[in-house]
Amino acid sequence: MADRPFQGTKESFWVSNRGTILVVEDERAIMEMLRVGFTYEGYEVIAVQGGREALDRLQEGGVDVVVLDIMLPDVDGFEVCRRIRSRGWDVPILMLTAKKEIEDRVRGLDLGADDYLTKPFSFDELLARVRALLRRSGKKSEAVVLSAGDLMLNVETREVTKGGKPVRLTPTEFALLELFMRHPRRVFTRETLLNRLWGYEYVGDTNVVDVHVSHLRSKIGDRPPRLIRTIYGVGYAFYPET
Amino acid sequence: MRDSFWHSLSLKTRLALLYGGLLAVVLCLLGGVLYLNTRSFLLDATAKRIRAQAKPVIEHWLYPAEFMPPLWGQSPPKTRNSIDLERIASFLARDLTSRDTVALVLDRQGRVLAVGRRLPEEPEAPSPQPFYYRRALAGENEVNYTTWLNRRHLLVLFIPLRWAPGSEEILGVVQLSTLLTPVDKILFRQRLVLIVGIGLALLVGAALGLFLTTSVLGDLTRMVSTCRAIALGNLGQRVNLPHRRDEVGELAQAFDHMVERIEASFAAQKRFVANAAHELRTPVTVLLGSLEVLMRGAQDDPTLSAGLMQNMYREAKGLSRLCEELLDLSRLDLSSHVKKELADLETFFSSYMEKAALLAQGRALSLEKGPSLAAELDLGMLEQMLNNLLDNAVRHTREGDSISLGWNQGDGWLEIWIADGGEGIHSQDLPHIFEPFYQGMRGKEAGGTGLGLTLVKAMVEAHGGRVQVESEPGHGTRFTLFFPLDGPQED
Numbered sequence: 241m242a243d244r245p246f247q248g249t250k251e252s253f254w255v256s257n258r259g260t261i262l263v264v265e266d267e268r269a270i271m272e273m274l275r276v277g278f279t280y281e282g283y284e285v286i287a288v289q290g291g292r293e294a295l296d297r298l299q300e301g302g303v304d305v306v307v308l309d310i311m312l313p314d315v316d317g318f319e320v321c322r323r324i325r326s327r328g329w330d331v332p333i334l335m336l337t338a339k340k341e342i343e344d345r346v347r348g349l350d351l352g353a354d355d356y357l358t359k360p361f362s363f364d365e366l367l368a369r370v371r372a373l374l375r376r377s378g379k380k381s382e383a384v385v386l387s388a389g390d391l392m393l394n395v396e397t398r399e400v401t402k403g404g405k406p407v408r409l410t411p412t413e414f415a416l417l418e419l420f421m422r423h424p425r426r427v428f429t430r431e432t433l434l435n436r437l438w439g440y441e442y443v444g445d446t447n448v449v450d451v452h453v454s455h456l457r458s459k460i461g462d463r464p465p466r467l468i469r470t471i472y473g474v475g476y477a478f479y480p481e482t
Numbered sequence: 483m484r485d486s487f488w489h490s491l492s493l494k495t496r497l498a499l500l501y502g503g504l505l506a507v508v509l510c511l512l513g514g515v516l517y518l519n520t521r522s523f524l525l526d527a528t529a530k531r532i533r534a535q536a537k538p539v540i541e542h543w544l545y546p547a548e549f550m551p552p553l554w555g556q557s558p559p560k561t562r563n564s565i566d567l568e569r570i571a572s573f574l575a576r577d578l579t580s581r582d583t584v585a586l587v588l589d590r591q592g593r594v595l596a597v598g599r600r601l602p603e604e605p606e607a608p609s610p611q612p613f614y615y616r617r618a619l620a621g622e623n624e625v626n627y628t629t630w631l632n633r634r635h636l637l638v639l640f641i642p643l644r645w646a647p648g649s650e651e652i653l654g655v656v657q658l659s660t661l662l663t664p665v666d667k668i669l670f671r672q673r674l675v676l677i678v679g680i681g682l683a684l685l686v687g688a689a690l691g692l693f694l695t696t697s698v699l700g701d702l703t704r705m706v707s708t709c710r711a712i713a714l715g716n717l718g719q720r721v722n723l724p725h726r727r728d729e730v731g732e733l734a735q736a737f738d739h740m741v742e743r744i745e746a747s748f749a750a751q752k753r754f755v756a757n758a759a760h761e762l763r764t765p766v767t768v769l770l771g772s773l774e775v776l777m778r779g780a781q782d783d784p785t786l787s788a789g790l791m792q793n794m795y796r797e798a799k800g801l802s803r804l805c806e807e808l809l810d811l812s813r814l815d816l817s818s819h820v821k822k823e824l825a826d827l828e829t830f831f832s833s834y835m836e837k838a839a840l841l842a843q844g845r846a847l848s849l850e851k852g853p854s855l856a857a858e859l860d861l862g863m864l865e866q867m868l869n870n871l872l873d874n875a876v877r878h879t880r881e882g883d884s885i886s887l888g889w890n891q892g893d894g895w896l897e898i899w900i901a902d903g904g905e906g907i908h909s910q911d912l913p914h915i916f917e918p919f920y921q922g923m924r925g926k927e928a929g930g931t932g933l934g935l936t937l938v939k940a941m942v943e944a945h946g947g948r949v950q951v952e953s954e955p956g957h958g959t960r961f962t963l964f965f966p967l968d969g970p971q972e973d
C-alpha cells in the first residue's frame with residue numbers, strides 16, 4: 241500500500257494516512273487526547289464539538305469512521321447516529337457512552353452504531369476497535385505484507401524473508417521489526433519501544449531494547465548503511481530506502 | 483427453664499393463655515363461693531325447720547301442761563330426774579321421728595335410751611359422734627353436722643334436754659338425723675348449672691380473646707413481614723394500615739413514615755454517589771487515555787506531549803478539588819463542626835479583601851461596609867463560602883466587570899452579600915444551582931465541580947442560616963447569606 245501524499249496536518253508529514261476519523265466530543269480534554277493519539281498512530285483526525293457540525297462535516301465526505309460521544313450540547317449522539325443512517329451513509333460509528341446509559345447501549349446499536357465503549361476507556365482499546373471497524377468496512381485495511389528492499393514481513397503468517405531466504409525471529413524481535421516497518425522514518429525512543437513491546441507497566445533497564453535491536457540487526461543481516469539506524473542520544477528509526 | 487418456654491411462646495398465645503386462665507380462676511372462685519353459700523344456707527334452713535318442728539314435741543313431753551304455768555320462774559321440783567327421762571324417752575323418740583327424720587334419745591352418759599325408728603322406710607340413725615355430743619351436753623343449743631350412713635347423706639342435730647326451759651341442768655340429748663336428699667338434689671342441680679355455665683363462659687371468652695388478640699396482633703405480624711421485606715432491600719414496602727386509629731395503627735403509620743424518610747435519603751445518597759462517579763469519568767478518561775497516548779510514543783514529540791500534559795494537569799487538579807469538596811461536604815453533615823467565635827465584621831472583611839484581591843483576576847472588586855457589628859461565626863467557613871461565591875462570580879464575569887461584597891443588619895439576621903455584573907443565571911438553572919454536581923450551561927465550560935454552591939448552602943445552614951440568590955440573565959447575580967444574630971434563634 242502506497243503512502244498517501246502530504247496531508248497538511250503538521251504531525252502527519254512522516255506517517256502514512258491510515259484513514260480519516262471524525263471525532264465528535266464536547267469535552268475538550270478528551271478531544272485533545274483522541275486527536276493527538278489518533279494523529280500519532282497515523283490517522284487523520286477531524287475534530288468537531290457538536291452533533292450538527294458533525295453531520296455537516298459528514299456531508300462533505302471522506303470520513304472513514306466516526307467516534308461519537310453521546311452527551312453533546314446540541315443534538316445528542318443517538319440522534320446524530322439516527323440521522324446518519326437515515327441519510328443512507330454507511331460509515332462505521334463507534335459510540336462513547338457513560339455507564340448509566342447501559343440500556344442505551346442496546347439502543348445505540350439499534351440506531352445503527354457499530355460498536356460502543358464506556359467511559360472511562362483505554363485509548364489502546366479504542367484504537368483496536370477503530371482498527372477493527374476500518375478493517376471490517378474494508379475501506380482502509382492495513383497492509384498484510386510489509387517490505388523494504390529485499391526484506392519482507394508477512395503479518396498474518398508471521399514469516400520474514402531476507403532475499404527470499406526465511407529469517408527466524410523471536411516474537412519480540414518480530415514485533416519490533418513490524419513496528420519499525422509500519423512506521424518508516426519515525427524515531428522511537430528506547431522508552432517508547434519498551435512501552436510498546438513490553439507493556440506500559442513494565443519497569444526495567446532500556447538496555448534490553450538495545451540487546452533486542454542488535455539481535456534483530458544480525459538476524460536480518462543489517463549492515464551499514466543500516467535499515468535500522470541508531471539516532472544518537474534519541475533512539476532508533478527505520479529507513480527502508482538505502 | 484419454664485420461664486424461657488413461656489417466652490418462647492408467641493405473644494398471641496401468651497395473651498390468650500393469660501386471658502383464659504384469669505377468666506377461669508375468676509369464674510371458678512365466684513362459682514365456688516356461690517355454691518358454698520347456697521349449701522350452708524340450705525343446711526341451715528333444714529336444721530332450723532327440724533328444730534322448729536321438734537320444739538313443741540319436746541316441750542309437750544318434758545314440760546306437761548299442768549306444770550307449766552305454776553312452775554314458771556320457780557326452782558324446778560326435785561322429783562324430776564333421769565328416771566323420768568327414761569320413762570318418756572320412747573314416746574319422745576317416737577314422736578320426733580318422721581319419714582325422713584329419726585330421733586335418738588341419749589342420757590348424760592351417752593347411752594341410747596330410745597330409738598324412734600319403727601318402720602323400715604324410715605332411715606337408720608347414725609350413732610352419735612362423741613365430739614358433737616359432748617358439745618351439746620355442755621349446753622350448746624345448735625350443734626349440727628353432716629355425715630354419711632349407708633351411702634345416704636344425713637344432717638345430724640343435737641338438742642340438749644333441759645330440766646326446765648332456760649335451765650343450766652341438762653338431762654340428756656336428743657339426736658335428730660335427717661336425710662339430705664332434697665338439699666343434695668338442689669345442690670347437684672346448682673353444681674351442674676355452674677359447671678356448664680363456667681365452661682360455656684370460658685369457651686366464649688376464649689373465642690373472643692382469640693379474636694381480639696388476632697385482630698390486634700395480626701397487624702403486628704403483617705408489620706413483621708413488611709420489616710423482613712425491607713431488610714431484604716425492598717425499601718418500597720409499606721405496612722399501610724390507614725383504617726386503624728389505635729396504637730397499632732399509630733405504630734404502623736410512624737413506621738411507614740420512617741421508611742419513607744429512609745427511602746428518600748437512600749435515594750438521595752445513591753444519586754449523590756452516582757453523580758460523584760459520573761464526575762470522575764471525564765478526568766479519569768483523560769488521564770488514562772493521555773498516558774497511554776504518551777507512552778505509545780507521543781512522549782517522543784514535545785509538540786504533541788505538551789498539550790496532553792497540560793490537560794492531565796488540569797484534570798488532576800480538578801480531581802483533587804473534587805476530593806476536597808466531597809470531604810468538606812461529608813463533614814458538614816454534622817453541624818458540630820461549626821466552631822463559632824465572636825468576630826467584628828469590619829475587621830474580618832478588611833483582612834478578607836486582601837485575599838479576595840488575589841482571586842479577582844482583573845475584576846473590579848469593592849467592599850460596601852455595613853453597620854459596625856460583631857457576630858458569632860465560624861470564620862474559616864465564612865471565608866470558604868465567600869471564596870466559593872467569589873470564584874463563581876469571577877468565572878461568570880468578564881475582565882473589568884464589577885464584583886462587590888458587603889454586609890447588612892436585617893431583622894434579627896446578619897446578611898452578607900456578594901453581587902456581580904456578569905452573565906447571570908438562566909431561569910431554568912436557578913432552581914437547581916444548589917444541588918450537588920449541578921452545573922449550569924455555562925458552568926461546565928467555566929470549570930468547577932458543581933459542588934461549590936452545595937457547600938455554601940450546607941455551611942450556612944450549619945450556622946442555622948440560609949442562602950438566597952437573585953439573578954437576571956445578562957445583568958448579574960447576587961447571593962445573600964443570612965446568619966441568625968441572636969443565640970436563641972439558632973437551633
Ligand SMILES: Nc1ncnc2c1ncn2[C@@H]1O[C@H](COP(=O)(O)OP(=O)(O)O)[C@@H](O)[C@H]1O
Pocket residue numbers: 870874875876878902904905906907911915916920921922923924925926929930931932933934935936959
Ligand atoms: N455568579 C454566578 N453567575 C452566573 N452563574 C453562576 C454564578 N454562580 C453560580 N452560577 C451557576 O451555578 C452553577 C453551580 O455553581 P457551583 O455549585 O459553584 O458549581 P461550579 O461553580 O463548580 O460550576 C454554576 O455551574 C453556574 O451555572
Ligand SMILES: [Mg+2]
Pocket residue numbers: 870873874930931932933934935
Ligand atoms: Mg463554583
